[in-house]
Each structure stands twice: as C-alpha cells, then as structure tokens.
Amino acid sequence: MTSFDLTQWQIAVDALPLGVIIFADNGKEEWRNSVASKMGGVRHTEVLINEAIDHVGRLVVAGEATTSQLDLAGPPPRVFNIRGLPLLSGGAVVTVEDVTEQLRTEKVRTDFVANLSHELKTPVGAIAILAELLEGETDRETVKKLALRIESETHRMTQMVDDLFELSGIEMQSVMQTQVNLCEVVFEVERIISTVASHSGIAIKTHFDDKPMLVLGDKTQLLSAVSNLAENAVKYSNAGGIVEMTLSHEGKDVVLSVSDQGIGIPPDSLPRIFERFYRVDKARSRGTGGSGLGLSIARHVISNHHGTLSVTSSEGEGSVFLVKLPQLKMNTP
Structure with missing residues (x-):
C-alpha cells in the first residue's frame, strides 16, 4: 500500500461515526481513528473502554472473533458495543459504537406502545362493561347514568387520540x-x-x-x-x-x-x-x-x-x- 493509499484509507475510516482500532498480529495496538481517540470523555470512562478494547483485541488475535457490550454506570450511564474481527493479513480490527441513545430510543418506543395499549385498554374495557350493563336495563335513571359514563369514557379516548396526533405533529413539523x-x-x-x-x-x-x-x-x-x-x-x-x-x-x-x-x-x-x-x-x-x-x-x-x-x-x-x-x-x- 502506498503512502497516498494509506492516507486516503485513514481519512475514510476517520469519517466513520464509530471507533476503529487496528491491532498487529502480536496483539499490540497499531492505530485508532479520531472517534476512538476521543471516546469516553472522562478519564475513568476512557480507562474502562480501553481495557475492554484491549481484551477484545487479544481474543481476536488469538483466533476468536467476539462481540461484547460494555455498560458504564456513569454519570451519565452509557452503553458501548465492542466488536472484533480478524484481518486477512494478520492482526485484528476492533470497532466501538456508543449505543446509549439507540437503546434509550428503543426503550422509549417500547414503553410508549405498552403505555398506549394500557391507556386505551382502560376506557375501552369500561365502555364494554357499561354497554353490557345497559343491555336490557329498563330503569330510565340507570340508563341515563350508564349512557353518561359511556359518553365520558368516549370523550376520554378522543382526547387521548387528539393529544397523540398533536404530539406527533409537533415532533415532525418544523x-x-x-x-x-x-x-x-x-x-x-x-x-x-x-x-x-x-x-x-x-x-x-x-x-x-x-x-x-x-x-x-x-x-x-x-x-x-x-x-x-x-x-x-x-x-x-x-x-x-x-x-x-x-x-x-x-x-x-x-x-x-x-x-x-x-x-x-x-x-x-x-x-x-x-x-x-x-x-x-x-x-x-x-x-x-x-x-x-x-x-x-x-x-x-x-x-x-x-x-x-x-x-x-x-x-x-x-x-x-x-x-x-x-x-x-x-x-x-
């Protein structure tokens, strides 16, 4: 590889949004891109990340491709995915990706679906029960009370859907x-x-x-x-x-x-x-x-x-x- 090729390769890898570290076949680190150099931000975090990188690098050089997850308590708490693969010419490449925001987003989505299901289930269930009570009821006062309860639960669902549409619009609109x-x-x-x-x-x-x-x-x-x-x-x-x-x-x-x-x-x-x-x-x-x-x-x-x-x-x-x-x-x- 010429020096020009090497420079272009380094520029390309530096542009990646994840840390990349190259290990020689003797297990020693040879090079890392700028993202990997800046990863951590705090001294104790950097130490823990570097220890995990070295561990994965040694395993891969020894012939064992591996993936691990590093959970840091923080503050703030952070999660890193560390992957190692052998290079054809010997040695290994290790990548480090900060997946904290990705996992947080996934949790928000999961919680949102679970909460939405629960919140809609409550008024829907109430309407079903009230409708059953209404069926066959002949007392006008009781019918009126049950109908008003059904109307109230329906308005509650409508408000929830309206608020969801409003929130979705606010998140998407400029x-x-x-x-x-x-x-x-x-x-x-x-x-x-x-x-x-x-x-x-x-x-x-x-x-x-x-x-x-x-x-x-x-x-x-x-x-x-x-x-x-x-x-x-x-x-x-x-x-x-x-x-x-x-x-x-x-x-x-x-x-x-x-x-x-x-x-x-x-x-x-x-x-x-x-x-x-x-x-x-x-x-x-x-x-x-x-x-x-x-x-x-x-x-x-x-x-x-x-x-x-x-x-x-x-x-x-x-x-x-x-x-x-x-x-x-x-x-x-």
Missing part, C-alpha cells in the same frame, strides 16, 4: 418562524382556562409588563404549550388555590413562570414528569380526564423553540414550571 408576543399568548390562555378554573374555585392571576415580550416561533404551538402548563396547574390545585402566570426578562431570554398552590410533585417523580403518559396521581388524573400527554407536548414545543422547560416542586405546597425562550430583539430605527 416551527413557523414568525414574531410572537408571549403577552398575547398568556392573555389567551387565561381566557381559555378561566371558566374551568372558576368552576373549581381556583383564581387565575397574570403578571407582565405592558411592553411586548417577543419570541420567534409558532404561536399555535406556544399557545398549546402554555395551555397545557396552565391546565395542569389548575387540575392539581385545590379549591381556593391560585394559579399564577408571570412573564419577565432574564438576560437574553423571556421567562414564563406557571405556579400553583396544589398538591405538589414527589421528588422521585420529578425526573419523569415530562414522559408520555406518566402520572404522579393516576386516580386524580383519570378523575379530571387527563391523557398524560400535556406536559410532554409542552416540553416538545419549548424544545422546538430552542428553549428550556424545568420544574421545581414541594409536596403539599405546589409546583413552579419555568419556561425560558430566546428573546426576539425589536428593530429600532
């Missing part, structure tokens, strides 16, 4: 790049949820300056995100409570705070609060008709707008959801 005044968004959300909140004995308060708070994005998506946050605050508040939406500036960001005085979120639930179908209080969520998708929708919308969504909470005292979005500068003459 964000419309238009000027959006978040003050208008908050005002519209207040109008939307005020009736439900008043009926539950909950007051809605808003705080923001008269000056526009502008961001670049999709007003419909942002309206959906803020509505879900506000509706969630009302849903988990008790009668006599207050839900507040506050807009302010922080550096180059517009900050929206949605706070409540409700039941709060247990510390062990906080890391999962934005997962699809995850509910802290399943009984209360079902009683209020929640699909378990609202906070997930909000998170995706804010992420699509290059912002962040976080939460702090104390059980029995309430929760605060904090949205930060890049502020759009107004053109001045």
Whole structure:
C-alpha cells in the first residue's frame, strides 16, 4: 500500500461515526481513528473502554472473533458495543459504537406502545362493561347514568387520540418562524382556562409588563404549550388555590413562570414528569380526564423553540414550571 493509499484509507475510516482500532498480529495496538481517540470523555470512562478494547483485541488475535457490550454506570450511564474481527493479513480490527441513545430510543418506543395499549385498554374495557350493563336495563335513571359514563369514557379516548396526533405533529413539523408576543399568548390562555378554573374555585392571576415580550416561533404551538402548563396547574390545585402566570426578562431570554398552590410533585417523580403518559396521581388524573400527554407536548414545543422547560416542586405546597425562550430583539430605527 502506498503512502497516498494509506492516507486516503485513514481519512475514510476517520469519517466513520464509530471507533476503529487496528491491532498487529502480536496483539499490540497499531492505530485508532479520531472517534476512538476521543471516546469516553472522562478519564475513568476512557480507562474502562480501553481495557475492554484491549481484551477484545487479544481474543481476536488469538483466533476468536467476539462481540461484547460494555455498560458504564456513569454519570451519565452509557452503553458501548465492542466488536472484533480478524484481518486477512494478520492482526485484528476492533470497532466501538456508543449505543446509549439507540437503546434509550428503543426503550422509549417500547414503553410508549405498552403505555398506549394500557391507556386505551382502560376506557375501552369500561365502555364494554357499561354497554353490557345497559343491555336490557329498563330503569330510565340507570340508563341515563350508564349512557353518561359511556359518553365520558368516549370523550376520554378522543382526547387521548387528539393529544397523540398533536404530539406527533409537533415532533415532525418544523416551527413557523414568525414574531410572537408571549403577552398575547398568556392573555389567551387565561381566557381559555378561566371558566374551568372558576368552576373549581381556583383564581387565575397574570403578571407582565405592558411592553411586548417577543419570541420567534409558532404561536399555535406556544399557545398549546402554555395551555397545557396552565391546565395542569389548575387540575392539581385545590379549591381556593391560585394559579399564577408571570412573564419577565432574564438576560437574553423571556421567562414564563406557571405556579400553583396544589398538591405538589414527589421528588422521585420529578425526573419523569415530562414522559408520555406518566402520572404522579393516576386516580386524580383519570378523575379530571387527563391523557398524560400535556406536559410532554409542552416540553416538545419549548424544545422546538430552542428553549428550556424545568420544574421545581414541594409536596403539599405546589409546583413552579419555568419556561425560558430566546428573546426576539425589536428593530429600532
């Protein structure tokens, strides 16, 4: 192989998205590409990865093609697939692939299908039972109650399907790049949820300056995100409570705070609060008709707008959801 060929070969292997390591027939490492050189990032992680690479390399040189998985506890936890194959000219090639995100995505998909099946099974099963009870029933009052229950379960399924379509659309669609005044968004959300909140004995308060708070994005998506946050605050508040939406500036960001005085979120639930179908209080969520998708929708919308969504909470005292979005500068003459 000429030096030109060798250079071209190295450039090609360097472009691969996985680590590649070449071992000589005596078991010593001869070369690795740039991905393999940078793999790990943290000293103790690099040591463990290199030990696994050397182990696989020695096995392959000894005539045993092998594949192994390296699980690192972290933080953050990571998973690597390490494969070794013999070279025709002697020696071995070992590849290292970080499959952490791939496995996480597969788990999310599996959990999503399992959760969706469970969530749809509950109202479908309830409708079937109610329909059986309705069959042959002659008492008009009982018939009316059963029919209303069937209607309620049907609305619940419809809401779940609608939320799924909305979430799917948000994940797939690009964000419309238009000027959006978040003050208008908050005002519209207040109008939307005020009736439900008043009926539950909950007051809605808003705080923001008269000056526009502008961001670049999709007003419909942002309206959906803020509505879900506000509706969630009302849903988990008790009668006599207050839900507040506050807009302010922080550096180059517009900050929206949605706070409540409700039941709060247990510390062990906080890391999962934005997962699809995850509910802290399943009984209360079902009683209020929640699909378990609202906070997930909000998170995706804010992420699509290059912002962040976080939460702090104390059980029995309430929760605060904090949205930060890049502020759009107004053109001045």
